[in-house]
Amino acid sequence: MMSSNDTLPRFADVLAAAARIAAHARLTPIASSRSLDAISGARLHFKCEQLQRVGAFKFRGACNAVFALDADTAARGVVTHSSGNHGAALALASQLRGIACHVVVPEGAVRSKLEAIEASGAVLHRCAANLSAREAACAQVQADTGATLVHPYTTTEVIAGQGTAALELLTAHPDLDALVVPVGGGGLAAGTALTMQALAPNCRLFLAEPAGADDAAQSFARGVLEHDVIPDTICDGLRAGMGAINFELLRNSNARVLTVDDAQTIAAMRLLWSRGKQLVEPSSATVLAAVLANSALFEGSKVGLILSGGNVDLDALPKLFALVTASAA
Amino acid sequence: MMSSNDTLPRFADVLAAAARIAAHARLTPIASSRSLDAISGARLHFKCEQLQRVGAFKFRGACNAVFALDADTAARGVVTHSSGNHGAALALASQLRGIACHVVVPEGAVRSKLEAIEASGAVLHRCAANLSAREAACAQVQADTGATLVHPYTTTEVIAGQGTAALELLTAHPDLDALVVPVGGGGLAAGTALTMQALAPNCRLFLAEPAGADDAAQSFARGVLEHDVIPDTICDGLRAGMGAINFELLRNSNARVLTVDDAQTIAAMRLLWSRGKQLVEPSSATVLAAVLANSALFEGSKVGLILSGGNVDLDALPKLFALVTASAA
Structure with a gap:
């Protein structure tokens, strides 16, 4: 993606x-x-x-992505689809900038990791555990909110x-x-x-x-x-x-x-x-x-x-x- | 003691x-x-x-005790009866100063810990697993070698x-x-x-x-x-x-x-x-x-x-x- x-x-x-x-x-x-x-x-x-x-290390990239956004774009929030370290990192970076963060998480994701993401104020969006469901859910959040996609590595x-x-x-x-x-x-x-x-x-x-x-x-x-x-x-x-x-x-x-x-x-x-x-x-x-x-x-x-x-x-x-x-x- | x-x-x-x-x-x-x-x-x-x-932290005290000895006393070595962190610390400090280190260890001590002590060049002396056997073994090493006792905490x-x-x-x-x-x-x-x-x-x-x-x-x-x-x-x-x-x-x-x-x-x-x-x-x-x-x-x-x-x-x-x-x- x-x-x-x-x-x-x-x-x-x-x-x-x-x-x-x-x-x-x-x-x-x-x-x-x-x-x-x-x-x-x-x-x-x-x-x-x-x-x-x-x-x-994921906090470095997520933090850079969040703070690189101009004010208007940032105000519409960010979205990603990682329930691991990148999701937690993006949630914390967004909290530090004071913007919304949406994280698409597949069914079956580890509960403790989701709690860590929610603890930083991010909104979780559940989807089925496959690539197309994940991409569709991300696209939907983008369409609904204008959030910027911050991909875990691209x-x-x-x-x-x-x-x-x-x-x-x-x-x-x-x-x-x-x-x-x-x-x-x-x-x-x-x-x-x-x-x-x-x-x-x-x-x-x-x-x-x-x-x-x-x-x-x-x-x-x-x-x-x-x-x-x-x-x-x-x-x-x-x-x-x-x-x-x-x-x-x-x-x-x-x-x-x-x-x-x-x-x-x-x-x-x-x-x-x-x-x-x-x-x-x-x-x-x-x-x-x-x-x-x-x-x-x-x-x-x-x-x-x-x-x-x-x-x-x-x-x-x-x-x-x-x-x-x-x-x- | x-x-x-x-x-x-x-x-x-x-x-x-x-x-x-x-x-x-x-x-x-x-x-x-x-x-x-x-x-x-x-x-x-x-x-x-x-x-x-x-x-x-045990290395701090052991190192201080070893390097505080005058040259003649140090040349006769040191002895202790700890098979734990103090024993390993005294062995390393003695190796750094280039003097002999004797460690009295009770039967049943953890093998990996003894190997760590030996890796620093210390001599192990086995004894029964009780206080009087330990003190007797330490006293014997002192009598035989003139080594200085470095107690783990006194x-x-x-x-x-x-x-x-x-x-x-x-x-x-x-x-x-x-x-x-x-x-x-x-x-x-x-x-x-x-x-x-x-x-x-x-x-x-x-x-x-x-x-x-x-x-x-x-x-x-x-x-x-x-x-x-x-x-x-x-x-x-x-x-x-x-x-x-x-x-x-x-x-x-x-x-x-x-x-x-x-x-x-x-x-x-x-x-x-x-x-x-x-x-x-x-x-x-x-x-x-x-x-x-x-x-x-x-x-x-x-x-x-x-x-x-x-x-x-x-x-x-x-x-x-x-x-x-x-x-x-």
Whole structure:
């Protein structure tokens, strides 16, 4: 669902986003761990977006999109169809600007996540759990209210906003040899690519992707966007297929996809918890899993890793941990 | 077991400790969470000692004790009888100074913790799991090697070192209304009291204690040190009885003990994980549990809380979480 106003963002848009969100978003810390350095054989610098507002990098893009609107457009509100971190982020950004936020949510969405979205004053619109119902419901809200669609990863300002995480990381560590980010729809990946091209053209970009949702890996291998992957992964933040604009941006960036299976991801998540003391969700742990599974690529290097979020369902932990043996962490 | 060289530390000893450990210990971050502020009705500032080396504040005291030794004494090594965070902290501090470290460990100690101690080059000495066997084994090591005993919470330099956490917190937030720390043996509590008396005499000191190991609460109520509490709590860092020197320091500080039961602690731990994104162990969560259970004491106040450590056994989580209903976090 690429709307007509999705134009290719440039690095100047990332800089504009940084200025726009500075008063609202957190400048998140960058963590390191001697223990994880020893395990990986590399020097790892973790950008802690689990400590961003709403617990995920998604607040950067949503905040940029909301505050980029002119006053008249903003007054008609915004709409999206994510019941996850993007929905919560857009709801909070809208509350901060004092505008209406509509979130289309499919039947069966997690109750606690919907409560978080409602707590920020957003209006929920229920629809059936399929793409066409979701798009129809969004279009209806737009028609009824004049609200602006803020897509979770294809909207220009969203991509530019996500690029500010790498901007902060590369400002603190301009000499990174490699940067690893998770890839789902590609908003964070594309924004990161924009920032790297401008600030660190010799730094290699790696995209960590669940093997059970490897449309990016397939798309890169074939040179055309793959639409037909049915996701099967515990990484709930990375189930979306890559957007067309995101693929276009990333194809020109020499990014390389590294796939990891869920057991590798959960083992890495346990290491991030037990050794790094970083409370991250499974999607975030794909980046460490990718480094550990490809040691020849990273050994001896200075590596940046964006920990994308920390919204983990604690009640699901026994199920997640069952994916790996206890000895793995 | 108060050794003859345990003298009452003063604030000057805390300042000396800060200078001594600066090159080795981390200046840990201070975190806040709008969500936890809303839940508590107070402004909470969390000192993140789970991000200290070895994952606990214990490194401060152990490091101070090791680096305070003169060269000849240091050359004979150090000895302690903690298989927990203090043992790991003393092992690392000794490795950093390049001296021998002996750790007396009882039969049945957790294997992963012993491996962590050995990884820092310490020598393990096994003994039966009772106090007299432990003291005899320590005395034997001292007789054989000339090593200096570094007690987990009564050694003067250990208490002074633990006081540096509050020193950093009060330097960043001199206007705290209250400060809450966990209490077990009383090393952190006594060190904190020293710092507060000097820097923030009007700030109230609260000691969070598990109801199942409430010897401090009983000792404060009766005015004499209670020795006969048999601990029954999931807070493995807070099972020790308070030391005599610690009690003496704390009696003069107007500290107040707040007891919390394990269910309150685990509910608070889940909130620290899910809302604060702070990966803390149960003992650390007692401080938030105490604030939430005593809202009349803290409402509207600016409160400092020392998160003591983050060494949680991930495989034990299902058992811990079973203590509270899923809806609590």
